[in-house]
Amino acid sequence: MEPRGADGCFLGDVGFWVERTPVHEAAQRGETLQLQQLIESGACVNQVTVDSITPLHAASLQGQARCVQLLLAAGAQVDARNIDGSTPLCDACASGSIECVKLLLSYGAKVNPPLYTASPLHEACMSGSSECVRLLIDVGANLEAHDCHFGTPLHVACAREHLDCVKVLLNAGANVNAAKLHETALHHAAKVKNVDLIEMLVAFGGNIYARDNRGKKPSDYVWNSSAPAKCLEFYESPWLSFLVAFRRRHAGRVPAPGKGDISGSTLVISQVGGCYAPSFS
Structure with a gap:
């Protein structure tokens, strides 16, 4: 049986399971002044909600870099897991915040x-x-x-x-x-x-x-006669092996129909009677 707190909530890995706290709310909204005041007044930065969200998860998911900095400096657990197993770094990446990602990595977040x-x-x-x-x-x-x-x-x-x-x-x-x-x-x-x-x-x-x-x-x-279909049809043509060999020989890419300048040689792809024919110029 897991230990319980005085209020009857299970004690999780990083704190008591609670509803969202003022710390969570301030972190999510980017209210740095309020978050700083809460931390200075002794609020726990590692309390988890019933779905195991920490304030650091909340701040990271919203890309609140200044709040992430405050929480980490106050001892927030950098690799805490939520109910889905995601860490704050996962959430920072989901937000696309490069600042938050750099901060979390600098505090030892596991990539x-x-x-x-x-x-x-x-x-x-x-x-x-x-x-x-x-x-x-x-x-x-x-x-x-x-x-x-x-x-x-x-x-x-x-x-x-x-x-x-x-x-x-x-x-x-x-x-x-x-x-x-x-x-x-x-x-x-x-x-x-x-x-x-x-x-x-x-x-x-x-x-x-x-x-x-x-x-x-x-x-x-793909739909017949659509641009993607024609593209794939080109690559599935009888000339594919020739083009692949050419690409490997010249360490270049297989060109789409048209002209492609590869390693000093120009490969011309022309369409004749529904078939693609390569030639050099």
């Missing part, structure tokens, strides 16, 4: 907390903050952290169409063909009908023939 839910990197990709994504990667974030609902951070960034985050992840070495129920990031790009995403993923080695748990390729999720 790869042992979670069964979305990691801080997932949350940064979800919010679309490429700056937060880059910072987390710089301090050792796991590029292949896997969430049972979202998959990898790359899956999240593609599903939300955050191209800048996708680019940062791929340049950092994220596995472009990582699968969630056999579904790759390219499946997500096809589902959201985003040609720029499709081209970027293919350029980094995305497998256009990968099949998900329904047996479908990315091209099965």
Whole structure:
């Protein structure tokens, strides 16, 4: 049996389970003067609500950097977990606040907390903050952290169409063909009908023939004759092996129909009778 406080509430890991306190409210609203007064009067900065939200969670989720600073300086537990298992760093990344993320990391927040839910990197990709994504990667974030609902951070960034985050992840070495129920990031790009995403993923080695748990390729999720369909049709053309070999030889990307200047050679892709034909000039 867990110990109880005088008011009958269970005593949690970081304090009594209570309703939202004035400290929570001040932290969430960014009322730094009131928060400072509460701390100086002896208010507990580690009290948790019935869903295990600490004032530091509340401040981080709203991107209240000055309140985060006050709470950390007053002894707030930097890696406290809420009922979902998320830490304040997860919440700061969800808010897209680079200031809060830097503060939490400077106080020792774990960039790869042992979670069964979305990691801080997932949350940064979800919010679309490429700056937060880059910072987390710089301090050792796991590029292949896997969430049972979202998959990898790359899956999240593609599903939300955050191209800048996708680019940062791929340049950092994220596995472009990582699968969630056999579904790759390219499946997500096809589902959201985003040609720029499709081209970027293919350029980094995305497998256009990968099949998900329904047996479908990315091209099965686009509308016939749409721009994404034509893009995938191009990459599935009989010339694909030629283009892939050319890309590998010149360490460049496979160009879309048109002209592409790769490593000093110009590859011209022309459409003849519904087929794509490459030539050099």
